[in-house]
Amino acid sequence: MTRSASSPALAVTGSTGRLGRRVADRLSAAGLAQRLVVRDPDRAPSLPGAEAVRADYSDGAAARAALEGVTTLFMVSGAEEPGRVEAHRTFIDAAAAAGVTHLVYTSFFGAAPDATFTLARDHWATEEHIAASGLNATILRDNLYIDFFPLMVGDDGVLRGPAGEGRVAAVTQDDIADVAVAVLREPDKHVNARYDLTGPAALTLREVAATIAEVTGDKVSYQDESLNEAYASRAKYGAPAWQVDAWVSTYTAIAAGELDGVTTAVPTLTGHPATSLAEHLESVKRAG
Structure with missing residues:
Protein backbone atom coordinates (compact mmCIF):
# COMPACT_ATOMS: atom_id res chain seq x y z
CA MET A 1 0.00 0.00 0.00
CA THR A 2 1.52 3.31 -1.04
CA ARG A 3 1.18 6.45 1.05
CA SER A 4 1.67 9.99 -0.15
CA ALA A 5 4.05 12.36 1.58
CA SER A 6 1.00 14.21 2.93
CA SER A 7 -0.43 11.11 4.65
CA PRO A 8 -0.81 11.44 8.44
CA ALA A 9 2.17 10.42 10.55
CA LEU A 10 -0.18 9.83 13.50
CA ALA A 11 -2.44 6.77 13.64
CA VAL A 12 -5.25 5.94 16.04
CA THR A 13 -6.86 2.55 16.63
CA GLY A 14 -10.23 1.87 18.23
CA SER A 15 -12.00 4.91 16.78
CA THR A 16 -15.25 2.95 16.51
CA GLY A 17 -15.16 2.36 20.27
CA ARG A 18 -15.70 4.57 23.30
CA LEU A 19 -12.12 5.55 24.12
CA GLY A 20 -10.57 5.59 20.65
CA ARG A 21 -13.44 7.73 19.33
CA ARG A 22 -12.89 10.26 22.09
CA VAL A 23 -9.21 10.49 21.18
CA ALA A 24 -9.91 10.75 17.45
CA ASP A 25 -12.50 13.49 18.03
CA ARG A 26 -10.08 15.53 20.15
CA LEU A 27 -7.23 15.21 17.68
CA SER A 28 -9.48 16.28 14.82
CA ALA A 29 -10.78 19.25 16.82
CA ALA A 30 -7.16 20.28 17.42
CA GLY A 31 -6.54 20.26 13.67
CA LEU A 32 -4.22 17.23 13.66
CA ALA A 33 -4.25 14.84 10.71
CA GLN A 34 -4.65 11.20 11.65
CA PRO A 48 -11.83 16.46 9.29
CA GLY A 49 -8.22 15.49 8.67
CA ALA A 50 -8.82 11.77 9.17
CA GLU A 51 -8.43 8.87 6.74
CA ALA A 52 -9.67 5.37 7.52
CA VAL A 53 -7.58 2.29 6.71
CA ARG A 54 -8.55 -1.36 7.18
CA ALA A 55 -6.47 -3.58 9.44
CA ASP A 56 -6.96 -6.11 12.21
CA TYR A 57 -4.60 -6.65 15.12
CA SER A 58 -4.22 -10.30 14.24
CA ASP A 59 -3.43 -9.65 10.56
CA GLY A 60 0.23 -8.67 10.52
CA ALA A 61 0.47 -8.00 6.79
CA ALA A 62 -2.58 -5.72 6.72
CA ALA A 63 -1.44 -3.92 9.86
CA ARG A 64 2.02 -3.31 8.45
CA ALA A 65 0.56 -1.88 5.25
CA ALA A 66 -1.88 0.29 7.19
CA LEU A 67 0.91 1.73 9.32
CA GLU A 68 3.36 2.64 6.55
CA GLY A 69 4.48 6.23 7.02
CA VAL A 70 3.19 6.39 10.60
CA THR A 71 5.62 7.49 13.29
CA THR A 72 3.31 7.78 16.32
CA LEU A 73 0.62 5.20 17.06
CA PHE A 74 -2.17 5.19 19.64
CA MET A 75 -3.06 1.57 20.36
CA VAL A 76 -6.24 0.86 22.27
CA SER A 77 -6.14 -2.62 23.79
CA GLY A 78 -8.05 -5.17 21.73
CA ALA A 79 -11.37 -6.84 22.47
CA GLU A 80 -11.41 -9.09 25.52
CA GLU A 81 -10.92 -12.59 24.17
CA PRO A 82 -8.57 -15.54 24.76
CA GLY A 83 -6.35 -14.64 21.78
CA ARG A 84 -5.93 -10.98 22.68
CA VAL A 85 -2.27 -11.11 23.75
CA GLU A 86 -1.18 -12.91 20.58
CA ALA A 87 -3.11 -10.39 18.46
CA HIS A 88 -1.44 -7.55 20.35
CA ARG A 89 1.98 -9.05 19.70
CA THR A 90 1.24 -9.41 16.00
CA PHE A 91 0.14 -5.79 15.74
CA ILE A 92 3.11 -4.46 17.73
CA ASP A 93 5.52 -6.40 15.51
CA ALA A 94 3.77 -5.00 12.43
CA ALA A 95 4.10 -1.47 13.82
CA ALA A 96 7.82 -1.92 14.38
CA ALA A 97 8.27 -3.39 10.90
CA ALA A 98 6.32 -0.50 9.33
CA GLY A 99 8.63 2.07 10.88
CA VAL A 100 6.52 3.32 13.77
CA THR A 101 8.84 4.91 16.32
CA HIS A 102 6.51 5.72 19.23
CA LEU A 103 3.61 3.62 20.52
CA VAL A 104 1.10 4.81 23.10
CA TYR A 105 -0.72 1.84 24.62
CA THR A 106 -3.77 1.72 26.91
CA SER A 107 -2.90 -0.75 29.63
CA PHE A 108 -4.46 -1.35 33.04
CA PHE A 109 -3.71 -0.12 36.55
CA GLY A 110 -1.58 -2.66 38.41
CA ALA A 111 -0.85 -4.80 35.34
CA ALA A 112 1.28 -7.72 36.49
CA PRO A 113 1.76 -11.42 35.72
CA ASP A 114 0.01 -12.32 38.98
CA GLU A 127 3.73 -4.25 27.96
CA GLU A 128 6.55 -6.80 28.04
CA HIS A 129 6.30 -7.31 24.29
CA ILE A 130 6.32 -3.57 23.66
CA ALA A 131 9.46 -3.26 25.77
CA ALA A 132 11.12 -6.03 23.76
CA SER A 133 10.08 -4.51 20.41
CA GLY A 134 12.55 -1.64 20.53
CA LEU A 135 9.79 0.93 20.07
CA ASN A 136 9.71 4.07 22.15
CA ALA A 137 6.55 3.78 24.18
CA THR A 138 4.19 5.49 26.58
CA ILE A 139 2.03 3.23 28.71
CA LEU A 140 -1.28 4.56 30.01
CA ARG A 141 -2.35 2.33 32.88
CA ASP A 142 -6.05 3.15 33.20
CA ASN A 143 -7.90 2.36 36.38
CA LEU A 144 -11.47 1.03 36.14
CA TYR A 145 -13.75 3.30 34.10
CA ILE A 146 -16.05 5.53 36.14
CA ASP A 147 -18.33 5.48 33.11
CA PHE A 148 -19.11 1.81 33.70
CA PHE A 149 -20.27 2.10 37.31
CA PRO A 150 -23.94 2.77 36.45
CA LEU A 151 -23.87 -0.21 34.08
CA MET A 152 -22.71 -2.44 36.92
CA VAL A 153 -25.96 -1.81 38.79
CA GLY A 154 -28.52 -4.57 38.24
CA ASP A 155 -32.13 -4.05 37.18
CA ASP A 156 -33.02 -4.44 40.85
CA GLY A 157 -30.89 -1.44 41.79
CA VAL A 158 -28.16 -3.52 43.38
CA LEU A 159 -24.46 -3.20 42.63
CA ARG A 160 -23.23 -6.62 43.67
CA THR A 172 -13.42 8.69 33.35
CA GLN A 173 -12.84 7.85 29.72
CA ASP A 174 -12.86 11.56 28.92
CA ASP A 175 -9.93 12.14 31.28
CA ILE A 176 -8.03 9.22 29.74
CA ALA A 177 -8.66 10.65 26.27
CA ASP A 178 -7.39 14.05 27.38
CA VAL A 179 -4.20 12.43 28.67
CA ALA A 180 -3.75 10.43 25.48
CA VAL A 181 -4.08 13.53 23.31
CA ALA A 182 -1.60 15.44 25.47
CA VAL A 183 0.90 12.61 24.97
CA LEU A 184 0.19 12.20 21.24
CA ARG A 185 0.67 15.92 20.59
CA GLU A 186 4.15 15.90 22.14
CA PRO A 187 5.29 12.26 22.20
CA ASP A 188 8.97 13.12 22.61
CA LYS A 189 8.21 14.40 26.11
CA HIS A 190 6.81 11.03 27.17
CA VAL A 191 9.31 8.52 25.82
CA ASN A 192 9.28 5.30 27.85
CA ALA A 193 6.99 6.83 30.47
CA ARG A 194 4.27 4.94 32.30
CA TYR A 195 1.32 6.80 33.79
CA ASP A 196 -1.16 5.39 36.28
CA LEU A 197 -4.44 7.17 35.47
CA THR A 198 -6.99 7.54 38.27
CA GLY A 199 -9.84 9.71 39.36
CA PRO A 200 -9.57 12.15 42.28
CA ALA A 201 -10.69 9.69 44.96
CA ALA A 202 -10.63 5.99 45.80
CA LEU A 203 -14.14 4.83 46.68
CA GLN A 223 -24.28 -6.06 48.09
CA ASP A 224 -20.98 -7.66 49.03
CA GLU A 225 -21.15 -11.15 47.56
CA SER A 226 -19.13 -14.24 48.40
CA LEU A 227 -17.20 -15.83 45.54
CA ASN A 228 -19.82 -18.56 45.20
CA GLU A 229 -22.60 -15.98 45.13
CA ALA A 230 -20.73 -13.93 42.53
CA TYR A 231 -20.35 -16.85 40.15
CA ALA A 232 -23.93 -17.97 40.71
CA SER A 233 -25.40 -14.51 40.05
CA ARG A 234 -23.53 -14.28 36.75
CA ALA A 235 -24.25 -17.79 35.52
CA LYS A 236 -27.49 -16.61 33.90
CA TYR A 237 -25.54 -14.76 31.19
CA GLY A 238 -24.12 -18.00 29.77
CA ALA A 239 -20.69 -16.43 29.25
CA PRO A 240 -17.57 -18.60 28.85
CA ALA A 241 -15.63 -19.42 32.02
CA TRP A 242 -12.70 -17.08 31.21
CA GLN A 243 -15.08 -14.15 30.85
CA VAL A 244 -16.92 -14.85 34.10
CA ASP A 245 -13.53 -15.14 35.82
CA ALA A 246 -12.66 -11.71 34.44
CA TRP A 247 -15.93 -10.19 35.64
CA VAL A 248 -15.61 -11.62 39.14
CA SER A 249 -11.91 -10.81 39.44
CA THR A 250 -12.68 -7.13 38.80
CA TYR A 251 -14.30 -7.13 42.23
CA THR A 252 -11.78 -9.35 43.98
CA ALA A 253 -9.01 -7.05 42.71
CA ILE A 254 -10.80 -4.19 44.45
CA ALA A 255 -11.07 -6.28 47.62
CA ALA A 256 -7.34 -7.03 47.42
CA GLY A 257 -6.51 -3.32 47.25
CA GLU A 258 -5.03 -3.56 43.76
CA LEU A 259 -7.16 -0.73 42.31
CA ASP A 260 -6.61 1.64 45.24
CA GLY A 261 -4.25 4.62 45.15
CA VAL A 262 -4.92 8.05 43.68
CA THR A 263 -2.30 9.61 41.39
CA THR A 264 -1.84 13.14 40.04
CA ALA A 265 -1.20 12.00 36.47
CA VAL A 266 -4.48 13.31 35.03
CA PRO A 267 -4.18 16.87 36.35
CA THR A 268 -0.45 16.99 35.67
CA LEU A 269 -0.79 15.92 32.05
CA THR A 270 -4.07 17.62 31.14
CA GLY A 271 -3.97 20.80 33.19
CA HIS A 272 -7.41 20.14 34.68
CA PRO A 273 -8.57 18.20 37.75
CA ALA A 274 -9.56 14.57 37.38
CA THR A 275 -13.32 14.11 37.17
CA SER A 276 -15.13 12.64 40.17
CA LEU A 277 -17.94 10.11 40.00
CA ALA A 278 -20.47 12.71 41.12
CA GLU A 279 -19.25 15.19 38.50
CA HIS A 280 -19.45 12.54 35.78
CA LEU A 281 -22.99 11.54 36.77
CA GLU A 282 -24.10 15.18 36.88
CA SER A 283 -22.68 15.67 33.39
CA VAL A 284 -24.53 12.62 32.08
CA LYS A 285 -27.73 13.84 33.69
CA ARG A 286 -27.40 17.28 32.08
CA ALA A 287 -26.73 15.70 28.69
CA GLY A 288 -29.57 13.42 29.02
Whole structure:
Protein backbone atom coordinates (compact mmCIF):
# COMPACT_ATOMS: atom_id res chain seq x y z
CA MET A 1 0.00 0.00 0.00
CA THR A 2 1.52 3.31 -1.04
CA ARG A 3 1.18 6.45 1.05
CA SER A 4 1.67 9.99 -0.15
CA ALA A 5 4.05 12.36 1.58
CA SER A 6 1.00 14.21 2.93
CA SER A 7 -0.43 11.11 4.65
CA PRO A 8 -0.81 11.44 8.44
CA ALA A 9 2.17 10.42 10.55
CA LEU A 10 -0.18 9.83 13.50
CA ALA A 11 -2.44 6.77 13.64
CA VAL A 12 -5.25 5.94 16.04
CA THR A 13 -6.86 2.55 16.63
CA GLY A 14 -10.23 1.87 18.23
CA SER A 15 -12.00 4.91 16.78
CA THR A 16 -15.25 2.95 16.51
CA GLY A 17 -15.16 2.36 20.27
CA ARG A 18 -15.70 4.57 23.30
CA LEU A 19 -12.12 5.55 24.12
CA GLY A 20 -10.57 5.59 20.65
CA ARG A 21 -13.44 7.73 19.33
CA ARG A 22 -12.89 10.26 22.09
CA VAL A 23 -9.21 10.49 21.18
CA ALA A 24 -9.91 10.75 17.45
CA ASP A 25 -12.50 13.49 18.03
CA ARG A 26 -10.08 15.53 20.15
CA LEU A 27 -7.23 15.21 17.68
CA SER A 28 -9.48 16.28 14.82
CA ALA A 29 -10.78 19.25 16.82
CA ALA A 30 -7.16 20.28 17.42
CA GLY A 31 -6.54 20.26 13.67
CA LEU A 32 -4.22 17.23 13.66
CA ALA A 33 -4.25 14.84 10.71
CA GLN A 34 -4.65 11.20 11.65
CA ARG A 35 -5.06 7.76 10.18
CA LEU A 36 -7.87 5.70 11.70
CA VAL A 37 -6.86 2.04 11.72
CA VAL A 38 -10.08 0.03 11.91
CA ARG A 39 -11.44 -3.39 11.05
CA ASP A 40 -14.30 -1.85 9.07
CA PRO A 41 -13.60 1.55 7.44
CA ASP A 42 -17.34 1.99 6.80
CA ARG A 43 -17.85 2.25 10.57
CA ALA A 44 -15.05 4.73 11.13
CA PRO A 45 -16.09 8.25 12.15
CA SER A 46 -16.00 10.88 9.43
CA LEU A 47 -13.71 13.54 10.87
CA PRO A 48 -11.83 16.46 9.29
CA GLY A 49 -8.22 15.49 8.67
CA ALA A 50 -8.82 11.77 9.17
CA GLU A 51 -8.43 8.87 6.74
CA ALA A 52 -9.67 5.37 7.52
CA VAL A 53 -7.58 2.29 6.71
CA ARG A 54 -8.55 -1.36 7.18
CA ALA A 55 -6.47 -3.58 9.44
CA ASP A 56 -6.96 -6.11 12.21
CA TYR A 57 -4.60 -6.65 15.12
CA SER A 58 -4.22 -10.30 14.24
CA ASP A 59 -3.43 -9.65 10.56
CA GLY A 60 0.23 -8.67 10.52
CA ALA A 61 0.47 -8.00 6.79
CA ALA A 62 -2.58 -5.72 6.72
CA ALA A 63 -1.44 -3.92 9.86
CA ARG A 64 2.02 -3.31 8.45
CA ALA A 65 0.56 -1.88 5.25
CA ALA A 66 -1.88 0.29 7.19
CA LEU A 67 0.91 1.73 9.32
CA GLU A 68 3.36 2.64 6.55
CA GLY A 69 4.48 6.23 7.02
CA VAL A 70 3.19 6.39 10.60
CA THR A 71 5.62 7.49 13.29
CA THR A 72 3.31 7.78 16.32
CA LEU A 73 0.62 5.20 17.06
CA PHE A 74 -2.17 5.19 19.64
CA MET A 75 -3.06 1.57 20.36
CA VAL A 76 -6.24 0.86 22.27
CA SER A 77 -6.14 -2.62 23.79
CA GLY A 78 -8.05 -5.17 21.73
CA ALA A 79 -11.37 -6.84 22.47
CA GLU A 80 -11.41 -9.09 25.52
CA GLU A 81 -10.92 -12.59 24.17
CA PRO A 82 -8.57 -15.54 24.76
CA GLY A 83 -6.35 -14.64 21.78
CA ARG A 84 -5.93 -10.98 22.68
CA VAL A 85 -2.27 -11.11 23.75
CA GLU A 86 -1.18 -12.91 20.58
CA ALA A 87 -3.11 -10.39 18.46
CA HIS A 88 -1.44 -7.55 20.35
CA ARG A 89 1.98 -9.05 19.70
CA THR A 90 1.24 -9.41 16.00
CA PHE A 91 0.14 -5.79 15.74
CA ILE A 92 3.11 -4.46 17.73
CA ASP A 93 5.52 -6.40 15.51
CA ALA A 94 3.77 -5.00 12.43
CA ALA A 95 4.10 -1.47 13.82
CA ALA A 96 7.82 -1.92 14.38
CA ALA A 97 8.27 -3.39 10.90
CA ALA A 98 6.32 -0.50 9.33
CA GLY A 99 8.63 2.07 10.88
CA VAL A 100 6.52 3.32 13.77
CA THR A 101 8.84 4.91 16.32
CA HIS A 102 6.51 5.72 19.23
CA LEU A 103 3.61 3.62 20.52
CA VAL A 104 1.10 4.81 23.10
CA TYR A 105 -0.72 1.84 24.62
CA THR A 106 -3.77 1.72 26.91
CA SER A 107 -2.90 -0.75 29.63
CA PHE A 108 -4.46 -1.35 33.04
CA PHE A 109 -3.71 -0.12 36.55
CA GLY A 110 -1.58 -2.66 38.41
CA ALA A 111 -0.85 -4.80 35.34
CA ALA A 112 1.28 -7.72 36.49
CA PRO A 113 1.76 -11.42 35.72
CA ASP A 114 0.01 -12.32 38.98
CA ALA A 115 -2.63 -9.56 39.05
CA THR A 116 -5.90 -10.57 40.67
CA PHE A 117 -7.87 -9.10 37.78
CA THR A 118 -7.23 -11.72 35.14
CA LEU A 119 -7.24 -9.35 32.16
CA ALA A 120 -4.57 -7.17 33.78
CA ARG A 121 -2.22 -10.10 33.14
CA ASP A 122 -2.87 -9.68 29.39
CA HIS A 123 -1.83 -6.06 29.67
CA TRP A 124 1.37 -6.97 31.48
CA ALA A 125 2.26 -9.47 28.74
CA THR A 126 1.57 -6.78 26.12
CA GLU A 127 3.73 -4.25 27.96
CA GLU A 128 6.55 -6.80 28.04
CA HIS A 129 6.30 -7.31 24.29
CA ILE A 130 6.32 -3.57 23.66
CA ALA A 131 9.46 -3.26 25.77
CA ALA A 132 11.12 -6.03 23.76
CA SER A 133 10.08 -4.51 20.41
CA GLY A 134 12.55 -1.64 20.53
CA LEU A 135 9.79 0.93 20.07
CA ASN A 136 9.71 4.07 22.15
CA ALA A 137 6.55 3.78 24.18
CA THR A 138 4.19 5.49 26.58
CA ILE A 139 2.03 3.23 28.71
CA LEU A 140 -1.28 4.56 30.01
CA ARG A 141 -2.35 2.33 32.88
CA ASP A 142 -6.05 3.15 33.20
CA ASN A 143 -7.90 2.36 36.38
CA LEU A 144 -11.47 1.03 36.14
CA TYR A 145 -13.75 3.30 34.10
CA ILE A 146 -16.05 5.53 36.14
CA ASP A 147 -18.33 5.48 33.11
CA PHE A 148 -19.11 1.81 33.70
CA PHE A 149 -20.27 2.10 37.31
CA PRO A 150 -23.94 2.77 36.45
CA LEU A 151 -23.87 -0.21 34.08
CA MET A 152 -22.71 -2.44 36.92
CA VAL A 153 -25.96 -1.81 38.79
CA GLY A 154 -28.52 -4.57 38.24
CA ASP A 155 -32.13 -4.05 37.18
CA ASP A 156 -33.02 -4.44 40.85
CA GLY A 157 -30.89 -1.44 41.79
CA VAL A 158 -28.16 -3.52 43.38
CA LEU A 159 -24.46 -3.20 42.63
CA ARG A 160 -23.23 -6.62 43.67
CA GLY A 161 -19.82 -8.25 43.75
CA PRO A 162 -17.14 -9.65 46.06
CA ALA A 163 -15.30 -6.35 46.55
CA GLY A 164 -15.67 -6.14 50.32
CA GLU A 165 -14.76 -2.66 51.54
CA GLY A 166 -11.86 -2.33 49.10
CA ARG A 167 -11.39 0.92 47.24
CA VAL A 168 -11.11 1.71 43.55
CA ALA A 169 -9.65 4.94 42.11
CA ALA A 170 -11.75 4.84 38.94
CA VAL A 171 -11.20 7.35 36.13
CA THR A 172 -13.42 8.69 33.35
CA GLN A 173 -12.84 7.85 29.72
CA ASP A 174 -12.86 11.56 28.92
CA ASP A 175 -9.93 12.14 31.28
CA ILE A 176 -8.03 9.22 29.74
CA ALA A 177 -8.66 10.65 26.27
CA ASP A 178 -7.39 14.05 27.38
CA VAL A 179 -4.20 12.43 28.67
CA ALA A 180 -3.75 10.43 25.48
CA VAL A 181 -4.08 13.53 23.31
CA ALA A 182 -1.60 15.44 25.47
CA VAL A 183 0.90 12.61 24.97
CA LEU A 184 0.19 12.20 21.24
CA ARG A 185 0.67 15.92 20.59
CA GLU A 186 4.15 15.90 22.14
CA PRO A 187 5.29 12.26 22.20
CA ASP A 188 8.97 13.12 22.61
CA LYS A 189 8.21 14.40 26.11
CA HIS A 190 6.81 11.03 27.17
CA VAL A 191 9.31 8.52 25.82
CA ASN A 192 9.28 5.30 27.85
CA ALA A 193 6.99 6.83 30.47
CA ARG A 194 4.27 4.94 32.30
CA TYR A 195 1.32 6.80 33.79
CA ASP A 196 -1.16 5.39 36.28
CA LEU A 197 -4.44 7.17 35.47
CA THR A 198 -6.99 7.54 38.27
CA GLY A 199 -9.84 9.71 39.36
CA PRO A 200 -9.57 12.15 42.28
CA ALA A 201 -10.69 9.69 44.96
CA ALA A 202 -10.63 5.99 45.80
CA LEU A 203 -14.14 4.83 46.68
CA THR A 204 -15.65 1.68 48.10
CA LEU A 205 -18.46 0.23 46.01
CA ARG A 206 -20.77 1.08 48.87
CA GLU A 207 -19.78 4.72 48.37
CA VAL A 208 -20.18 4.31 44.60
CA ALA A 209 -23.74 3.03 45.05
CA ALA A 210 -24.57 5.85 47.47
CA THR A 211 -23.23 8.47 45.05
CA ILE A 212 -25.21 7.05 42.13
CA ALA A 213 -28.35 7.08 44.29
CA GLU A 214 -27.76 10.66 45.44
CA VAL A 215 -27.13 12.10 41.98
CA THR A 216 -29.72 10.13 40.01
CA GLY A 217 -32.42 9.89 42.63
CA ASP A 218 -32.68 6.15 42.00
CA LYS A 219 -32.65 3.59 44.78
CA VAL A 220 -29.19 1.98 44.50
CA SER A 221 -27.40 -0.17 47.05
CA TYR A 222 -24.30 -2.35 47.30
CA GLN A 223 -24.28 -6.06 48.09
CA ASP A 224 -20.98 -7.66 49.03
CA GLU A 225 -21.15 -11.15 47.56
CA SER A 226 -19.13 -14.24 48.40
CA LEU A 227 -17.20 -15.83 45.54
CA ASN A 228 -19.82 -18.56 45.20
CA GLU A 229 -22.60 -15.98 45.13
CA ALA A 230 -20.73 -13.93 42.53
CA TYR A 231 -20.35 -16.85 40.15
CA ALA A 232 -23.93 -17.97 40.71
CA SER A 233 -25.40 -14.51 40.05
CA ARG A 234 -23.53 -14.28 36.75
CA ALA A 235 -24.25 -17.79 35.52
CA LYS A 236 -27.49 -16.61 33.90
CA TYR A 237 -25.54 -14.76 31.19
CA GLY A 238 -24.12 -18.00 29.77
CA ALA A 239 -20.69 -16.43 29.25
CA PRO A 240 -17.57 -18.60 28.85
CA ALA A 241 -15.63 -19.42 32.02
CA TRP A 242 -12.70 -17.08 31.21
CA GLN A 243 -15.08 -14.15 30.85
CA VAL A 244 -16.92 -14.85 34.10
CA ASP A 245 -13.53 -15.14 35.82
CA ALA A 246 -12.66 -11.71 34.44
CA TRP A 247 -15.93 -10.19 35.64
CA VAL A 248 -15.61 -11.62 39.14
CA SER A 249 -11.91 -10.81 39.44
CA THR A 250 -12.68 -7.13 38.80
CA TYR A 251 -14.30 -7.13 42.23
CA THR A 252 -11.78 -9.35 43.98
CA ALA A 253 -9.01 -7.05 42.71
CA ILE A 254 -10.80 -4.19 44.45
CA ALA A 255 -11.07 -6.28 47.62
CA ALA A 256 -7.34 -7.03 47.42
CA GLY A 257 -6.51 -3.32 47.25
CA GLU A 258 -5.03 -3.56 43.76
CA LEU A 259 -7.16 -0.73 42.31
CA ASP A 260 -6.61 1.64 45.24
CA GLY A 261 -4.25 4.62 45.15
CA VAL A 262 -4.92 8.05 43.68
CA THR A 263 -2.30 9.61 41.39
CA THR A 264 -1.84 13.14 40.04
CA ALA A 265 -1.20 12.00 36.47
CA VAL A 266 -4.48 13.31 35.03
CA PRO A 267 -4.18 16.87 36.35
CA THR A 268 -0.45 16.99 35.67
CA LEU A 269 -0.79 15.92 32.05
CA THR A 270 -4.07 17.62 31.14
CA GLY A 271 -3.97 20.80 33.19
CA HIS A 272 -7.41 20.14 34.68
CA PRO A 273 -8.57 18.20 37.75
CA ALA A 274 -9.56 14.57 37.38
CA THR A 275 -13.32 14.11 37.17
CA SER A 276 -15.13 12.64 40.17
CA LEU A 277 -17.94 10.11 40.00
CA ALA A 278 -20.47 12.71 41.12
CA GLU A 279 -19.25 15.19 38.50
CA HIS A 280 -19.45 12.54 35.78
CA LEU A 281 -22.99 11.54 36.77
CA GLU A 282 -24.10 15.18 36.88
CA SER A 283 -22.68 15.67 33.39
CA VAL A 284 -24.53 12.62 32.08
CA LYS A 285 -27.73 13.84 33.69
CA ARG A 286 -27.40 17.28 32.08
CA ALA A 287 -26.73 15.70 28.69
CA GLY A 288 -29.57 13.42 29.02
